[in-house]
Amino acid sequence: MKHTLSVLVEDEAGVLTRIAGLFARRGFNIESLAVGPAEQLGISRITMVVPGDDQIIEQLTKQLYKLINVLKVQDITEVPCVERELMLMKVNASSANRSEVLELAQIFRARVVDVAEDSLTLEVVGDPGKMVAIVQVLNKFGLREIARTGKVALTRESGVNTEFLKLLESKVEGLGTRG
Template identity: 60%
Template sequence: MVWRRKVFLSSKHTLSVLVEDEIGVLSRISGLFARRSFNIDSLAVGPTQTPGISRIIMVVPGDQKTVEQITKQLYKLINILKVEDVTFTPSVERELILIKLDCKQNQRSAIMEVVNIFRAKIVDLAENFLIIEVTGDPGKIAAFENIVHNFGIIEVARTGKISLTRSSKINSEFLKNLTEEKL
């Protein structure tokens, strides 16, 4: 059996950017995107294991050529240490969402079922409202949001995607698709 790697043209790319943790670095990055008319779909920033170094995970729309241009422009900025497009690299991706739902007494058991199925947590409970926390890959977050939409979403707060490349280099999405094909 011959395995062929499929290359997909993605309309959204995930960039992992290591920066020196200096005042104004995020402002310079956002200014670059604004000047070049690039958009950022999601942005997550946090410290790394190395003091003074932060990781920025950006999801940006565009083709491969656009991402290459963004990468070149980012490297021109001071305080940028490394820019990596991890879109097609085996990685672990997670997001967090908090959703406040309108929750009538007769809906609570149905909502609890959905919460349990998605391994979510109820983090606040009031007479007619629930706040639910869900952590997972972006597909899980979107599926959860879609299902609870019928209960009446009052508010949503969602983080941007965070991502680390897999040291094992094993693409779990590829393995999951392979298993599904055999079924």
């Protein structure tokens, strides 16, 4: 299972290197990594997606707390969160298929950020599932390049789990079509 960890660290040189080294020494892969300033000056938030079971993640959390400069580690996998990722993608788009590429991009609310004679560069923002979906849909045209930021996430203060609401909504819609 993939876990999302939110780690608050002091904004000091070498913190990310020490964290990456900890994972490397234990043979763990970081599938997604995003780092940036947090709400407080001098503090950064690291959001990581790491594969592993609950026991492994618990052990990694304990090891992270042993590192200097690590202030807080939170496994937010099962916590209601807002998750987003940014992706830039360069797609083949000749005059013959450009309108179809644009139509599909619009469905995903992707923005065109560069236009060339035979390609379009799109900016896509959304949850990681959206990124996978648009790649699958546009792959048939030929993807020249993709750059992704990695997932960033914050827990929902409302506590509302939107995944649960989507599931509930689909069940209610299914009941309504039985009439």
